[in-house]
Structure formats: structure tokens, C-alpha cells
Amino acid sequence: MDDNYRAAVDAAAIFSETDLSGRITYVNQQFCSISGYSREELLGANHRILNSGCHPPAFFQGMWRALAAGQVWKGEICNRARDGSLYWVASTMVPLFDPLSGKVCRYASIRFDVSEKRQLLHTLQWRVGHDVLTGLPNRAYLSDLLNQALETSRLAPTELAVCMLDLDGFKAVNDGYGHASGDLLLVEVAARLKGILRGGDAVARLSGDEFVLILRQVQGLRQLHGVLQRVLSAVAAPYAIGDQQISVSASIGVTLFPSDNDDADTLLRHADQAMYVAKQSGRNRYHLFDVSLDQEVKATHQTVARLRRALTGGELRLFYQPKVNMRSGEVTGFEALLRWQHPQRGLVAPGEFLAQVEQTDLIVEIGEWVIDRALAQMQQWQAQGYRWPVSVNIAARHIQRADFVERLQALLGQHAAVAPRMLDLEIVESVAIENIQRVSECLEACQRLGVQFSLDDFGTGYSSLSYLKRLPTRTIKIDKSFVRDILRDHDDQALTRAVIGLARAFGRQVIAEGVETVAHGELLMGLGCDVAQGYGIARPMPAAEVVGWVRGYVQPHEWVVLK
Ligand code: C2E
Ligand code: MG
Ligand code: MG
Secondary structure: OOHHHHHHHHHHOEEEEEEOOOEEEEEOHHHHHHHOOOHHHHOOOEHHHHEOOOOOHHHHHHHHHHHHOOOOEEEEEEEEOOOOOEEEEEEEEEEEEOOOOOOEEEEEEEEEEOHHHHHHHHHHHHHHHEOOOOOOEOHHHHHHHHHHHHHHHHHOOOEEEEEEEEEEOHHHHHHHHOHHHHHHHHHHHHHHHHHHOOOOOEEEEEEOOEEEEEEEEEOHHHHHHHHHHHHHHHHHOOEEEOOEEEOOEEEEEEEEEOOOOOOHHHHHHHHHHHHHHHHHOOOOOEEEOOHHHHHHHHHHHHHHHHHHHHHHOOOEEEEEEEEEEOOOOOEEEEEEEEEEEEOOOEEEOHHHOOHHHOOOOHHHHHHHHHHHHHHHHHHHHHHOOOOOOEEEEOOHHHHOOOOHHHHHHHHHHHOOOOOHHHEEEEEEHHHHHHOHHHHHHHHHHHHHHOOEEEEEEEOOOOOOHHHHHHOOOOEEEEOHHHHHHOOOOHHHHHHHHHHHHHHHHOOOEEEEOOOOOHHHHHHHHHHOOOEEOOOOOOOOEEHHHHHHHHHHOOOOHHHHHOO
């Protein structure tokens, strides 16, 4: 290269020449400045003197292969300066040919300093995955970290804990000491959390005062308990922020993989749910997510959804069980009982599905359907000349609805041909007890509409006299569990006798459930209870069979004789 060109290159770039073995034969001033070596130290030294160790051997092998083949090589190289610091150069390596032999005789390299650009790139990349305030991985990076941890835990296989940590009382710190203090506190919390974790564990900041801990290789609950206790005490230790002493604590929700065998997002959600429980149960504690409870809840959700489809899809039925005056043989009415005509399982009794929806509003929808159908059935029987009162069972949640009376009135309005007094609502004692004031008011309002009430399953709950007094139901139903054993159990007989006496004293009608045999009926009549329902009279039947059954009904002659 002639001197003019060399001067131009020297002014523009970092320039060097090496021989075929990589020994430096020429460096310019810029080369000396950036590397921190003097010209004397560099000349004759191998170019490897600048190797930073940042590139794998294959990187340089590729470079030498290109050069040896007479090609120009371009790339960004990280070099190490004399003082140990790193710098990046964009390099162009050019093989120079001997004009006589036509063979490669040296290499020239022209470089530009790109350290700043590299640094910027690095910062940008870091920022994408980190929280700037605390320097912890952020939500985006957490998801990578968690997936990696899950992968390792699956292969190992080891237990892994996903913990959601939320500070208690952080808002008060922000409000009371200002956001700057709040930020300092978060930085300190992050530092304390990082200090506790072992290699392989990770902590990330999700948002605000929410952190996630990934604990790998959990060895049993005891060890986990130890770690979490340390985390709780570390967070709860006082913070010196400026000249203030600030205290906060943490609530932690934990879920354990693989017992909770789900994807990263679901595990985080479970940890979050558990954290909420920890908060609810008093803060500054951790709570372990309960997998079996979750499955139960999911199963209930499924049941509710399935039953709702049954309701809208017309799979529910009402069966009717007669109530009979044993002495006169007269049919005094019917109790409507719910059945589910399940496409696969066949006819399902309410005991198998109602309990799962009793705490949901679906029970209200079902209850209204039952009332509506029962009224429609009464109307139909009435048109055929039969006036049978029908009782329906009303769930606790349903009767406690603020709009119960209003909705009942609307349903009655839709079947105006049926007199309200033909409808009887059966409630169980326990329903009323939870909310006696409200229920007795509701009862009275319904009674003003003309609707009747029965106290169902009497004797199984509190059966307190004061409740009986405050719940003016027209009828008391003796529970079938007593009736069943009256023939051989003196206590049950005494109880039944007492209930019948109570009903009399309070001016109520009494009806015995679960009369399974003629003998049961005889004894009940002897005790003063004439009205009964039970398998001994008839099982609950579809509406279509009712008229035929009533026509054919003849009471047992033992009951007639007792007249
Ligand atoms: P419950 O209101 O006490 O109804 C009486 C239950 O005893 C009925 O069971 C009936 O079939 C059964 N039973 C009748 N006679 C005899 C007998 O002689 N022996 C025996 N062992 N059992 C007899 P079912 O139909 O399975 O209903 C069970 C419970 O489910 C009912 O008890 C009631 O609490 C509830 N239920 C039924 N239908 C409805 C409804 O439409 N809505 C609500 N909320 N609950 C309902
Ligand atoms: Mg009942
Ligand atoms: Mg009952």
C-alpha cells in the first residue's frame, strides 16, 4: 500500500497487518490506543494476545478457513485490552497477495470500534427481560425461567415450588413515606430475596410489590417450610430508608410441581390463589395450594354446568308422592320431588346432584322451575276435576333471596287458575335457623299471598321450641329417620309422640314421612298422627301415573278397622 493510502486508512480505522502465522507485523496508532499496548509490545506478538475468550474456537477456525482460501472475512470481534477490559470491533480481514507468486503473503485488518453500539444493544436486551428498578427478571423473562425450571424438574425428576409473594402494607408505605421511599424499599426487598436463594433458584418481580420465587429441588415439605420461613423473616426485618425505620411483611402462596402438574401460567395462578388465602388468613404467612380441593372445585363447576344444561335441556322431571289420610283413605295432596332423567345414568335422585349446587344460584333457578312445573301440574289436574294441593321443597339459598316473595307472586300470577293456598312450600328447620328473622318475615309475606308452609325433616335439626314458635308453618313433617324405627326403638317412638304433641300444642298439622309398612301406619295413628307419606303407600311417581293411582288406591283394611 502506498504511503498516501496508508495515511488515509490510519486516520479512519484501527489497522494492523499480520503474517501468515498471525504474528503482528504492523499496527497503527489507533490500534495501540484501543488495545492499550505499545507498538513495541505488539510488533512480533501473535494476534492471540488480544483474545478475550468470548468467542468459541469454531469462530476463529471459520475466520482462518476463509482467509486461507483467499477470501475477505467480516465480523464483530470482542477483544481484551491490556488492562483486561473488553472492547468490540467490527473487523474486515483481507488477505494480501504476493504479486510475483500470486499467493497469499499477509493479512491486513481494518477495524472500527463498536463497543458503544454493543453496550447499547446489551442494555436493550437486558431491559426487555428485567425490571429496571430492582434489576430482577420481569414477567416476560420469568415465563422463560419458569418453563426452563419445569423442563429440568420433569427430566430430573425433582420437586419445584412456585411461590407468589406479595408485600403486606406496601401501599401504606407509598402513601405515608412517598413513592421514592417505596422504590427504595422494593430494591431492598429484592436484594434480601436474592440473598436467600440458592443457585438455580430464581426471583422475579411481577409488578408493584409482587414477586415470584422459583425454588428448585425442593426436598419435602419440611425443607420448603424452612426456606419460606426464612423468606418471611427476611422480608419482615425492619428497613432503614433514609432516616426512617419501616416495617412490612409478606404473604406467600405456594404451589408444588409435579403434585400440581400444570403449565407455567396455571401454576402461577394457583400460587396467586394460595397467596390470596395467606392474606385472608392474617398475612405474614404462607399458604400451600391445595390440589385436591382445586379438583373438587373444578368438579363442582363441571357438575353445575352439566346440571344447568339438564335444566335448560329439559332433562329434569318432577315425580309426585301422595300424602294420605290413613284413617279415611283420602288422598290429601302430593309432594313434588325432583328427578334427573340423565341420558346415560338413567333416573337420578336429588340426593346425588342437589348438594353440589345448593350453594350456587343454580338452586334458585331449579327451585323456580320446580314451582312453575308444580303449578302447571295442579292446573292440569284441576282441569280434569282434581284439586290436590302440592308441596315443593325450597332450598335455603332460594328462600333467603331478597326477591323470593316477588318472584313467587309472579309465578302464581302465571298460573292464576291455581289458588295460592294449594301450594305448600317445604323448608327444613336448619334453613330458617341461619336467618330466622328474615325467613319468618318471608314466611309471613308468603302466607299473606295465601301460600302454605311445612317444616320438613322435623326432629333432625335443632327442633327448638322458640324456632317452632317463630316459624308459623301450617304443617310439621316428622322425619323418616324416626318413623323408620318407631316399631322397635322406644326412644324414636317417644320422640315421635312428643313431636305429635308439640304440633297439637302449637295448633299445627302433622304428617309422618317414610311410612314403609302397614304396621308403621297403625302405630302412628295410635300416637295421633293420621296423615302420612311413604313407600308403604306409594313411591314417588311420574305425573302421568297419578290419576290412575288415586283411582285404584284402597287403604289397608288394618287402617280402616282403626276407625
Ligand atoms: P324430603 O323433602 O324429605 O323428601 C322425602 C324423601 O324421602 C324423598 O326422597 C322420598 O322419595 C323419600 N321417601 C318417601 N317415602 C319414603 C319411605 O317410605 N322410605 C324412605 N326410605 N324414603 C322415602 P328423594 O325424592 O330422593 O328426595 C330427597 C330429598 O331431596 C328431599 O327430602 C328434599 O330434601 C330434596 N328434594 C327433592 N326434591 C327437591 C326439589 O325440588 N328442590 C329441593 N330444593 N330439594 C328437593
Ligand atoms: Mg320434603
Ligand atoms: Mg323430609
